[in-house]
Amino acid sequence: MDDAAGAILxxxxxxxxxxxxxxxxxxxxxxxxxxxAGEILGVVGESGCGKSTLCTSLVRLLxxxxxxxxxIRYRGEELLTKSGAEMRELRGREITMVxxxxxxxxxxxxxxxxxxxxxxxxxxxxxxxxxRSRALEMLRLVHIPSPVERLRSYPHQMSGGMKQRVxxxxxxxxxxxxxxxxxxxxxxxxxxxxxxxxxxxDIRGSLGTAIxxxxxxxGVVRRITDRVMIMYAGRAVETGDTEAIFTDPxxxxxxxxxxxxxxxxxxxxxxxxxxxxxxxLADLPPGCAFAPRCPSAMSGCTTAFPPAFNTGxxxxxxxxxxxxxPA
Amino acid sequence: xxxxxxxxIGQTALTAVxxxxxxxxxxxxxxxxxxxxxxxxxxxxxxxxxxxxxxLDQPLHLQYLTFVGRVLEGDxxxxxxxxxxxxxxxxxxxxxxxxxxAVSMLLATIIALPIGILAAVRRDTxxxxxxxxxxxxxxxxxxxxxxxxLILVFSVHLGWLPTSGRGGVENLVLPAITLGWFSAxxxxxxxxxxxxxxxxxxxxxxxxxxxxxxxxxxxxxALRNAAIPIVTYMALQFGVLLSGAVVTExxxxxxxxxxIVVDAINARDYPVVQAAVMVxxxxxxxxxxxxxxxYSWLDPRIRY
Ligand SMILES: Nc1ncnc2c1ncn2[C@@H]1O[C@H](COP(=O)(O)OP(=O)(O)O)[C@@H](O)[C@H]1O
Ligand code: SF4
Ligand SMILES: [Mg+2]
Numbered sequence: 001m002d003d004a005a006g007a008i009l010x011x012x013x014x015x016x017x018x019x020x021x022x023x024x025x026x027x028x029x030x031x032x033x034x035x036x037a038g039e040i041l042g043v044v045g046e047s048g049c050g051k052s053t054l055c056t057s058l059v060r061l062l063x064x065x066x067x068x069x070x071x072i073r074y075r076g077e078e079l080l081t082k083s084g085a086e087m088r089e090l091r092g093r094e095i096t097m098v099x100x101x102x103x104x105x106x107x108x109x110x111x112x113x114x115x116x117x118x119x120x121x122x123x124x125x126x127x128x129x130x131x132r133s134r135a136l137e138m139l140r141l142v143h144i145p146s147p148v149e150r151l152r153s154y155p156h157q158m159s160g161g162m163k164q165r166v167x168x169x170x171x172x173x174x175x176x177x178x179x180x181x182x183x184x185x186x187x188x189x190x191x192x193x194x195x196x197x198x199x200x201x202d203i204r205g206s207l208g209t210a211i212x213x214x215x216x217x218x219g220v221v222r223r224i225t226d227r228v229m230i231m232y233a234g235r236a237v238e239t240g241d242t243e244a245i246f247t248d249p250x251x252x253x254x255x256x257x258x259x260x261x262x263x264x265x266x267x268x269x270x271x272x273x274x275x276x277x278x279x280x281l282a283d284l285p286p287g288c289a290f291a292p293r294c295p296s297a298m299s300g301c302t303t304a305f306p307p308a309f310n311t312g313x314x315x316x317x318x319x320x321x322x323x324x325x326p327a
Numbered sequence: 328x329x330x331x332x333x334x335x336i337g338q339t340a341l342t343a344v345x346x347x348x349x350x351x352x353x354x355x356x357x358x359x360x361x362x363x364x365x366x367x368x369x370x371x372x373x374x375x376x377x378x379x380x381x382x383l384d385q386p387l388h389l390q391y392l393t394f395v396g397r398v399l400e401g402d403x404x405x406x407x408x409x410x411x412x413x414x415x416x417x418x419x420x421x422x423x424x425x426x427x428x429a430v431s432m433l434l435a436t437i438i439a440l441p442i443g444i445l446a447a448v449r450r451d452t453x454x455x456x457x458x459x460x461x462x463x464x465x466x467x468x469x470x471x472x473x474x475x476x477l478i479l480v481f482s483v484h485l486g487w488l489p490t491s492g493r494g495g496v497e498n499l500v501l502p503a504i505t506l507g508w509f510s511a512x513x514x515x516x517x518x519x520x521x522x523x524x525x526x527x528x529x530x531x532x533x534x535x536x537x538x539x540x541x542x543x544x545x546x547x548x549a550l551r552n553a554a555i556p557i558v559t560y561m562a563l564q565f566g567v568l569l570s571g572a573v574v575t576e577x578x579x580x581x582x583x584x585x586x587i588v589v590d591a592i593n594a595r596d597y598p599v600v601q602a603a604v605m606v607x608x609x610x611x612x613x614x615x616x617x618x619x620x621x622y623s624w625l626d627p628r629i630r631y
Contacts, residue, residue, distance in 0.1 A: 061535055092538025099536075104529035107548045108628060119537045154627040170537060 007034040007073075008177050008210050009058070014070035016050070016057050016234075025282045027053040029234035030070075032308070037177065038208040040201070042215065042225035042242065044257065046278050050234040051214045055180045058212075059095055060087045075177065092123040096171035097180040101187045102164035106155040112166055113151030119170050138169040141206070142199055161192035168199060175207045182214045193217070197224060218257065222246050227314075230254050233279050233289035236308075240315030250317040252294045288320065296321060331623055339616045346608045350601055351394050403605065404598035406591075413598035417584055417606050423493055424583030427575070428568040430499055431507030436561065439511045443518020447526060448545060458515060465512020470571065474505040474578035491580035506575040510564045517560050521553035528552070555625055562618035566611040 016028035027050040035041050043051050056062050058072055060079060072079040074095065079087070099105050106115055116135040120126055126134060132151075139147035142165040155163060164184060171179060181200060185193035201224045203209055213225060221228055221242065228245050230238040230253060238251040249255045256274045276293035279285060285292065287302035294301070301320055308316040309323065369377075378384050382393055397403065403414040446458035481501060482490040488497050525531065526549045534544045573585035580586070584603050591599035623629045 059536060061532070088538050088540065090538070091536055097533075097536045099529060099533055101529060105533040107530045107534070107552065109551050109626060110548070111627075118539060118543070122540060122543065123538050156628050167533070 006036050008037045008039075008075055009035040010071070010073040011058070012071040012073075014054070014057065014072065015068070016053050016062065017067045018053075018063075019065045019067070020282065022282045026284065027066075027234050027281060028057060031229075031231075031234075031236045033229055033236065033239060035178070035210050035212065037210055038204055039227065040204055040211045040213055040225045042213050042221035042228045043231060044215065044218065044221055044228060045231035046274075048278055048281070049231045050281075051231055052182050053234075054231070055097065055182045055212060055214060058178075058180060059091055059097060061091075092119055092176075093174050094176050095178045095180070096176045097182065098164065098167050098171050098184045100183040102160050102167055102184075103187065105167055106163060108155050110154075111151065112153050112155065112158070116151070116166075116170055116173065120173060123174055134173060135169075138173045139166070141172075141203075142166070142169045143195075144169070159192075160188050161195060164188060164192075164196050165199060168196070168203070172203050172207060172209060176209055179203070179209045179211045180214075181211060183216065184213075185220075186216065193220075200224065230257065233284060234281060235289065235318060236316075237290070237319070238315075238317045239308075240312065244312060244315060250311040250315070250322060251319045252296045252321070253290050254317075256293075256295075288318075331629065332620060335616060335619045339612055342612055343609065346612065347395055347398065347605070348391065350605050350608070351391050353601070353604070398605065403602040406599045407596045408591075408594050408599075413596075413602040414606070416587065416599055417602040420582060420584045420587050421606065423581060424569065424572050424576070424585060427499070427502055427506060427572055427581060427583060428565060430503040431568055432510065432561070432565050434503050435507040435511035435514055435564070439514035440518055440557075442515040444522055444545070444550065446515070446519040447522030450523065455519075458519060462512045462516035462519070465508055466516070468508060470505060470509065470574045471578055473508055474501070474575060477501045477505060478578070493582050502575050502579040502581050505578065506568055506572060509571075510561075510568060513564065514557065514561060518553065518557055521556050522549055525549040525552040551625070555622065558621060558625065559618060562614055565614055569607055569610060 011031060011033050014028055014031045015026070018025040018027055029050075031054060033041065043054065045051055053062065053066075057066070057068050058079070060068075060082070062068065068080060070080070074090070079090075082090075106112070113132075113135060116138070117131050120131040120134055124131075135151060136147050139150055144150050144162065144165060150158075150166070158166065168184075179200075184200070185196050188196065197220050200211055200213065204211055213221075215221060225242045227240065228238075228242050229236050230245075230251065232253050238245065238249070238254045245254060246258065249258055253274075260274055274293060279289050279292070285302065287300075287304055288294070288297075288306055291297045291301045298320060306318045306320045306323075308318050311317045311322050375384075382390055385393070401414055402412070405411060406413045406416055409416065442458045442461060446455045449455055478490050478501065481488045488501055492498055522545075526545070528549075531544055531549055534548060535541075570585075572581075572583055573589060575581065576583045576585035577589055584607065588600060588603045590596070591603070
């Protein structure tokens, strides 16, 4: 991955460590990636490998027991040194996020219109009427039927899929440069999942928003992402162009993930179990964290942690099998 | 919404009937009134005559209906001691009790809400620790003891405030603090925990992600959500204050319903006790109804 000059987001050597009673938990461990404007990056990995932590660190909203080091550059500006007020300026306007569970992501006591309006009021200088028409425009963009009535509804009067679309509208109402979507469909019905994902792809198309899409659904990743980052135990074990990774996975973990997709069945392809357990992030084994589960493990794998080897154009894999490639 | 209100009013009416039954049967199980009311040398004929006079020879359900009919006319019998309407005596004293309870509640709320909110926002800092101490100490302080200490310090030693009676604001200060103290502590504690819970919710996270200012996130969204349990609890506390006024009114000789109930119990003046129980119970019922209506206003999930 080169220093793309046109990159909207550049993450270098990002580490996130949580202080816990059980000792430090290294949830993100030396992650590098960059994202061009309007690009969709898929982030894939089993639960607990640090995907949510990675997303949350990008908007600087991690809990207080988190220590973050490295560099996060958004449009060339370092985010890790920004003040709270400066970050608040960016959130909602430039960088936004949709969460996993739409059912609880809206305040149950206020109408949809009120909450949409609030986001616009605090992030822009639009006047009342302007905000209202913008809100309606956004609801139409996310295909909400009878948007005028919807503005007056309360969250509990809407289905999960509709809520997620409204939340997506809120998150994109000011044409942000970057949208973080952390498993936006996991809590939804299979039929609805498809609609939301198509919506995200549409938004990239119409607003030019770059998207980090965290998902378990490899079928989705293949269809709508441009590039993929496979995470294991806080590390980006393989990155590269989506099609290249799907046709020729280099890392044994990626291969295992791809092998776990059921061959038949078109939607809802979740990661089925790979033999063995993900390691305890508070107590990582030395060397490659995947070694205990890796069919190709060699004796040297447990002594040193593999660096990112270049396995092709704009491709990396952290695996000793590719030691010959330039690091 | 209309249906919800109607149902709640229906429930309140039912509960009121239930309360009246309890009050009625309390009067019956406190013993044969002919024994306490007639001189010991009264003959059996005297007693029978008296029982007929009081309607005690009638079947129980007829007695109850007569009782309800009288209550609806505002007649709960005459005080044995003062030979006046028992209900009149209680209603006369009611404003004093309501005033004391209302001022205590106001004071408690004004103190407790900011403490609870601040403790939640500054969780695990010295502010939070201080607030938790306040809540624990406040809830552990016996009311009569606090009243006596306040009198000792502010009335006897410093001579700033009167020890007893009802009059101007200066008479209200110590009783209101005494009565409201426990509630302030309890409300502060509940505010803190409700706020903490609300601030953990997904929508608060999403609002922060959406760039809303912290003051809007905390004071508009988290607080409004936390307010639902707090308001319910405050109404309960107000009921507790109304009935708990007995101790405070006794300590400060505050001429309210509590004081008169204590007097009436000592004098076995049952009609007055009955009237006081009835009035307090009805007030609390009404209060609960009011809170439920407020609740439905606060929470759209109930409204629709
Ligand atoms: N606030 C926190 N304090 C301590 N550990 C945490 C905290 N948040 C997440 N973790 C730990 O960090 C690791 C990564 O979690 P997460 O980012 O949620 O993974 P994912 O989203 O991939 O499922 C997990 O081991 C989790 O237990
Ligand atoms: S470094 Fe070794 S153990 Fe780790 S994935 Fe590669 S081959 Fe497997
Ligand atoms: Mg997650």
